[in-house]
Amino acid sequence: MKGVAFSPDGDTLASAGDDGTVRLWEVAARRPIGAPLDAHAGSVNGVAFSDDGKTLAAAGQDGTVRLWDADAGRPLGSPLRGATGFVNAVAFSPNGNILASAGQDGSVWLWDVDARRPLGRPLTGHTDVVDSVAFNADGRTLATAGADRTVRLWDVAARRSLGRPLEAQAGWVSAVAFSPDGRRLASAGEDRAVRLWDPILWSDNWRALEHRVCGAIRRSLTRTEWAQFLPDQPYDATCQG
Numbered sequence: 001m002k003g004v005a006f007s008p009d010g011d012t013l014a015s016a017g018d019d020g021t022v023r024l025w026e027v028a029a030r031r032p033i034g035a036p037l038d039a040h041a042g043s044v045n046g047v048a049f050s051d052d053g054k055t056l057a058a059a060g061q062d063g064t065v066r067l068w069d070a071d072a073g074r075p076l077g078s079p080l081r082g083a084t085g086f087v088n089a090v091a092f093s094p095n096g097n098i099l100a101s102a103g104q105d106g107s108v109w110l111w112d113v114d115a116r117r118p119l120g121r122p123l124t125g126h127t128d129v130v131d132s133v134a135f136n137a138d139g140r141t142l143a144t145a146g147a148d149r150t151v152r153l154w155d156v157a158a159r160r161s162l163g164r165p166l167e168a169q170a171g172w173v174s175a176v177a178f179s180p181d182g183r184r185l186a187s188a189g190e191d192r193a194v195r196l197w198d199p200i201l202w203s204d205n206w207r208a209l210e211h212r213v214c215g216a217i218r219r220s221l222t223r224t225e226w227a228q229f230l231p232d233q234p235y236d237a238t239c240q241g
Helices: 206-217 223-229
Strands: 003-006 012-016 020-027 044-049 055-060 064-070 088-093 098-103 109-113 130-135 141-146 149-156 171-176 183-190 193-198
Touching: 003 044, 012 044, 020 044, 020 055, 055 088, 064 088, 064 098, 098 130, 098 141, 109 141, 109 206, 141 171, 141 183, 149 171, 149 183
Parallel strands: 044 088, 088 130, 130 171
Antiparallel strands: 003 012, 012 020, 044 055, 055 064, 088 098, 098 109, 130 141, 141 149, 171 183, 183 193
């Protein structure tokens, strides 16, 4: 089995595996719901429910993402094809309008769920397989993680990276998740460590960032530190006085 996901109400569990099917389970009764969904030609690597629980996305070894009516157990349109090679991970934005997918070729695709088409060109930057994708609570930021040992943050609306990649783990980064309040990001990987990150460092709210930095270190950033954390902004002495 490659992936599992609960529906938002917790009543249904979706599971995905090497046999190319997705199975839905009634959690309370611990029994399958209907027949397995013949999802992919090859293993299914990940599954995700939309926030309203009506749509299920499945990521496959065959390089496609398939959308399903979770209640009726029927496919919604044709498979989504964008990536080259297998697709590892899928995630819906909180409003369910956007689906993120990523996998073998290191690209990250954003999809218009209703229109079932890509939103512009894929997000590029990872240099190896992407293994995990996650939206923050307001859907404005996407986190991605992969075999290049980094976590990357993306501005969803602008479809651009936020700052420099985080050198997250000493090895493959296999999982990334935001806390429900969006104040922390967690990453984990093959080095068996879990790291927590503060998303304020990727915010475009420079006043909030300035206040946080000055309160924490009680001095201005050096030019070297500025170049590391705010590479796209002109240098400024952040902590006046």
